[in-house]
Amino acid sequence: MQSRWDIGEPEPRTINKATEQLKSELLTLNMGPQHPATHGVLRIEIWTDSEVVAHAIPHLGYLHRCMEKHSENMDYRAVIPFVDRLDYLAAMNMEWNYVMAVEKMLGTEVPRRAELLRIMVAELQRIGSHLMAFGTYALDLGAFTPFLYAFDYREKILRLFEEVSGARLLYNYYWIGGLWNDWTDDQLDRVAHFCDEMEEEAKKYHELVSMNKIFVERTANVGVMSVQDCFDFGATGPVLRGAGFKWDLRKNKTYGLYNEFDFDIPIGTGEQGVPGDCWNRYIVRMKEVVESIKIIRQCLEKLEPGSVMAKVPKIIKLPKGEVYVRTECPRGELGMHLVAQEGEKSPYRLKVKSPCFTHVSMLPRVAPGQMIADFVASVGSIDIVLGEVDR
Amino acid sequence: MNNFNTPAPHYETGSVKDYFSGLYKGITTTAKGMWITFKYVWAVKPVSIEYPEVREVLPERSRMRLFNDVLNCISCTQCAMACPVDCIYIASEKLPEGAEIKKTSNGQPIRLKLTQFVIDEALCCYCGLCTTVCPTECLTHTHDYEFSQYTIDGMKYDYLAPDVIAWRDRIVK
Amino acid sequence: MHKELVDLINSNIPEAKAVFNEATDPKADASITVEASSILKLASWLRTNDHMPFNVLQCISGVDYLEYMEVCYILAHFDLNTPRELILKVKLTDRVNPNLDSIVEVYPAADFQERECYDMFGVSFNNHPDHRRILCPDDWKGFPLRKDYVPAKDYNGMLVYPDNKMNFEDREFIVRQNMIKKAQEKASES
Numbered sequence: 001m002q003s004r005w006d007i008g009e010p011e012p013r014t015i016n017k018a019t020e021q022l023k024s025e026l027l028t029l030n031m032g033p034q035h036p037a038t039h040g041v042l043r044i045e046i047w048t049d050s051e052v053v054a055h056a057i058p059h060l061g062y063l064h065r066c067m068e069k070h071s072e073n074m075d076y077r078a079v080i081p082f083v084d085r086l087d088y089l090a091a092m093n094m095e096w097n098y099v100m101a102v103e104k105m106l107g108t109e110v111p112r113r114a115e116l117l118r119i120m121v122a123e124l125q126r127i128g129s130h131l132m133a134f135g136t137y138a139l140d141l142g143a144f145t146p147f148l149y150a151f152d153y154r155e156k157i158l159r160l161f162e163e164v165s166g167a168r169l170l171y172n173y174y175w176i177g178g179l180w181n182d183w184t185d186d187q188l189d190r191v192a193h194f195c196d197e198m199e200e201e202a203k204k205y206h207e208l209v210s211m212n213k214i215f216v217e218r219t220a221n222v223g224v225m226s227v228q229d230c231f232d233f234g235a236t237g238p239v240l241r242g243a244g245f246k247w248d249l250r251k252n253k254t255y256g257l258y259n260e261f262d263f264d265i266p267i268g269t270g271e272q273g274v275p276g277d278c279w280n281r282y283i284v285r286m287k288e289v290v291e292s293i294k295i296i297r298q299c300l301e302k303l304e305p306g307s308v309m310a311k312v313p314k315i316i317k318l319p320k321g322e323v324y325v326r327t328e329c330p331r332g333e334l335g336m337h338l339v340a341q342e343g344e345k346s347p348y349r350l351k352v353k354s355p356c357f358t359h360v361s362m363l364p365r366v367a368p369g370q371m372i373a374d375f376v377a378s379v380g381s382i383d384i385v386l387g388e389v390d391r
Numbered sequence: 392m393n394n395f396n397t398p399a400p401h402y403e404t405g406s407v408k409d410y411f412s413g414l415y416k417g418i419t420t421t422a423k424g425m426w427i428t429f430k431y432v433w434a435v436k437p438v439s440i441e442y443p444e445v446r447e448v449l450p451e452r453s454r455m456r457l458f459n460d461v462l463n464c465i466s467c468t469q470c471a472m473a474c475p476v477d478c479i480y481i482a483s484e485k486l487p488e489g490a491e492i493k494k495t496s497n498g499q500p501i502r503l504k505l506t507q508f509v510i511d512e513a514l515c516c517y518c519g520l521c522t523t524v525c526p527t528e529c530l531t532h533t534h535d536y537e538f539s540q541y542t543i544d545g546m547k548y549d550y551l552a553p554d555v556i557a558w559r560d561r562i563v564k
Numbered sequence: 565m566h567k568e569l570v571d572l573i574n575s576n577i578p579e580a581k582a583v584f585n586e587a588t589d590p591k592a593d594a595s596i597t598v599e600a601s602s603i604l605k606l607a608s609w610l611r612t613n614d615h616m617p618f619n620v621l622q623c624i625s626g627v628d629y630l631e632y633m634e635v636c637y638i639l640a641h642f643d644l645n646t647p648r649e650l651i652l653k654v655k656l657t658d659r660v661n662p663n664l665d666s667i668v669e670v671y672p673a674a675d676f677q678e679r680e681c682y683d684m685f686g687v688s689f690n691n692h693p694d695h696r697r698i699l700c701p702d703d704w705k706g707f708p709l710r711k712d713y714v715p716a717k718d719y720n721g722m723l724v725y726p727d728n729k730m731n732f733e734d735r736e737f738i739v740r741q742n743m744i745k746k747a748q749e750k751a752s753e754s
Contacts, residue, residue: 061699068684069708078475081518107591145428152438159450166454166532172518180523181452208424213417231619231642234673240642247642321592324623324638324651337625337636349709353623353638361676390699480734509734547734 026054029372031379033062039136039379040386044363046375053375056367058360063390071350076102076316077176079347084170086352087388089132092125092161093329095174098350100255101325101338102176105318113306114178115257120299121161121173123292124191127198128157129330130285130292133383137282138209140380141218146209153201156194163187176316178309192300195293202289210283219282220273223366223378227276233365234358237332238288239382242268242281249328261298263291278381285330285383317343331355331383354388454519454532457510458558459550463495463529466503470521470530478514479521482507495527505551512538513546565648566594569616573598573606576613580606585653595636595651600664603637603654607667610639617641618650621671624678626685628711632657635664635687656687666692684709 031044041062047055067086071079083098084091096118103110110118135150158168164183165173173180183191209215225235227243240247248265250258266287268280318340326335332355339349359382366378405413440447449455466483483503486492492500522530540546549555566584573582573596580602585595598606610618618639627634637652656662666689667674678689679698686707689695696702705716715724 061697061701064699066708074475075473078473078520081475081516081520105589105591145424155438162453163450164452166450166452166519167517170516170518172520180519204427208427212420212424213413214421232672234620234622234671245642246644252644252647319589319592321587321589322595322627322636322651323591323593324649333622335623335638337623337638339627349625349627351623351625351627353625357676357680358622358673361673365672480731507734511731511734514731547731 039384042360042384042386042389044379046367046372048372051371053367053370053372056363056375058363060360060390063386065391067391068350068352071347073346075345076318076347079350080174081170081172084172085387086354086391087329087331087356087385088169089385090125090129090330091169091171092121092173093327094334095171096122097325097327097329097334097336099174099176100327101323101336102316102318104323104325105321105338105340106176106312106316108177108310108312110178110310111307113304114308114310116299116303117179117183117308118174119256119258119261120191120296123295123299124157124160126330127289127292128154130289133285133330134205134209134282137380137383138215140376141215143209143215146205149201149205153198160187160190160194175309177312178307182308188300188303191296195296199290199293202286205286210286216272216279219278219377219381221277222370222374223278223381224274224276225362225366229362229365233362235332235362237328237330237355238281238284239332239359241266242284243276244268249326249333253326255327260302261295263294266291278377281381315345317345329355331385331388332359352391354391356382356384356388360384360389449534453534454517456512456533456535456538457515457521457548458531458533459508459510460529461505461508461550461556463527464505464508465495465499465501465527466505467526469524469526473520473524475518475520476514476516478511480507480509481505495529497527499527508550509547510550511547513543566596569650570596572615577602577606577609593651595653597653597655600654600656604665604667604670607670611670616648618648621667621673621677624674624681626681626687626709628685628709630711633659633662633685633687635681662687663690665690668692683707686710
């Protein structure tokens with residue numbers, strides 16, 4: 001690859017014998033556990049050759065809370081607050097995955113109103129999570145304004161969730177067999193009003209950030225992960241869709257009632273830069289916000305009165321067996337491997353395959369050859385949440 | 392020059408036309424963005440709530456600090472068993488013989504004497520599982536979120552203490 | 565799909581001795597069990613064959629049944645026309661030093677997943693490029709997710725279950741009350 005930096009080998013010049021023995025070394029930098037741009041406590045050991053990164057080695061485990069071991073001692077219902085705390089910025093999607101796994105083994109039939117509300121709440125949570133990703137990504141690159149704009153709208157979503165479930169971040173709202181509380185009509189009106197506001201706001205973000213020349217120069221052609229790279233490393237979600245492959249679990253392996261909804265799957269087409277770079281991953285998230293608004297509006301039309309909780313035994317015991325359930329979370333595809341023994345009140349083994357864990361393993365492949373500022377842009381574009389990576 | 396076989400970063404050199412079109416695009420997109428930001432000076436209402444002079448009214452389902460109305464508690468220990476982090480400590484003993492059996496506010500008889508009901512609010516994860524299993528609904532979430540203490544032991548709330556029972560009238564409807 | 569795949573595996577790689585585990589409950593997932601020694605050959609065949617390829621390794625999850633350990637490889641094929649998924653299990657009977665071949669050359673995603681399996685269960689993987697603990701600190705003793713795991717009392721001088729944080733007085737309130745009562749009765753008797 002010919003580039004400006006290839007000036008060829010310099011002629012050896014020796015002023016005196018000392019300079020013959022001068023050597024240069026790679027500099028080790030810690031993009032350490034405390035860092036404003038690593039979205040949590042992630043430590044990346046970067047070896048740099050002047051400004052260019054030679055290796056990047058992520059060290060994980062700073063937020064490891066042994067959630068998988070704890071869940072072996074809890075009731076099935078009591079695991080739900082633990083699952084919330086995995087990806088604390090998109091807790092509803094995490095809860096839905098676990099609750100789907102338990103309901104699949106139990107064989108409960110969730111009422112229709114609960115299924116539709118689950119989709120609506122999950123899509124609202126997806127908008128909230130993408131707003132957070134957008135705000136913090138722009139902040140990483142030095143743009144201070146979009147952060148607070150995004151957080152204003154995220155606050156509206158969190159207020160809606162607080163009215164219905166009682167908490168702003170860690171909800172414990174999806175219960176085995178349905179939902180905890182129902183939505184009243186005026187809360188649903190507020191959701192509709194929010195959708196209208198959010199559509200206007202998404203256009204504003206497009207003008208403010210997405211097409212801004214500085215942002216484009218910082219993120220286009222940076223951190224390119226091709227589709228084959230994504231398959232090699234098991235990347236899913238916006239990372240895979242940003243590379244150009246149209247894979248979304250909501251359409252390709254439908255769960256819940258998603259097959260009744262009409263929405264598109266945005267992919268990165270290389271409008272700026274090449275498919276698979278940071279700009280395309282970012283624009284996939286922005287377009288997904290618009291698609292989620294479409295889904296929420298359709299959901300509000302389809303809702304009918306009914307109950308939101310099915311009849312579930314007081315002490316839940318699952319039959320012997322295992323199940324692996326996947327759902328599409330804002331950061332990728334979450335998978336939960338639930339192994340149950342006959343007659344036990346708690347899971348025998350709950351393994352959580354978090355999307356951010358697989359995406360962090362791609363960093364050593366993407367890093368070599370980038371400048372440190374580009375590396376910061378790549379790390380931000382993967383949208384990591386350490387709660388999920390370390391569990 | 393490059394002793395470590397680090398792949399060199401790839402940058403393209405552009406032409407004069409690219410320079411001027413890049414300059415034009417840079418100025419126009421930045422100006423558009425700054426116009427959006429400038430509108431906030433007069434056209435948008437501020438959304439900040441000036442805490443602590445102004446406090447937000449929380450929705451009624453908000454799960455903040457727990458409160459237990461011990462006069463209505465039947466010592467079933469369902470809340471202690473449901474808690475995922477084991478932060479509720481309950482001890483009870485049999486009533487002495489011949490004692491009068493009182494009733495709770497929804498008619499259930501109290502057959503055990505509650506001797507200890509302590510919740511460690513520092514351990515509590517505010518999930519709400521204990522309030523859903525309480526049969527008499529004496530354990531509820533209040534809207535109080537300003538209860539920080541100077542010591543961790545101060546976060547253990549003993550609901551049988553007389554000054555806490557006096558709060559009952561303020562909280563329980 | 566599983567039965568066809570079992571036949572294909574057994575005809576192409578006979579040392580895998582693939583067995584179809586039908587789930588005892590119809591709602592649970594079925595899986596295929598193979599021999600531990602053939603996992604590397606099988607992985608490269610699964611990635612590159614033409615009949616039923618699986619191009620993505622999603623997860624490696626270990627399960628500790630008390631007499632043996634199982635490592636489950638969860639594979640998927642991302643294709644818009646013929647997507648498929650598979651749970652592939654490998655049984656390890658040696659609980660003291662379980663050992664497997666690493667499949668990092670075939671599926672680079674296995675890098676972090678195998679490190680986690682080593683960290684949590686102690687399953688060591690041959691030829692892994694960076695074989696060390698990932699979530700626990702590098703000098704942690706013991707493998708946490710095993711069923712017979714007991715945490716060490718201290719770690720580099722820090723207590724694992726410090727007494728002042730365990731809320732003992734609250735948990736044993738009733739025991740202490742009984743002890744106080746018994747002591748009072750004894751005192752009043754004597």
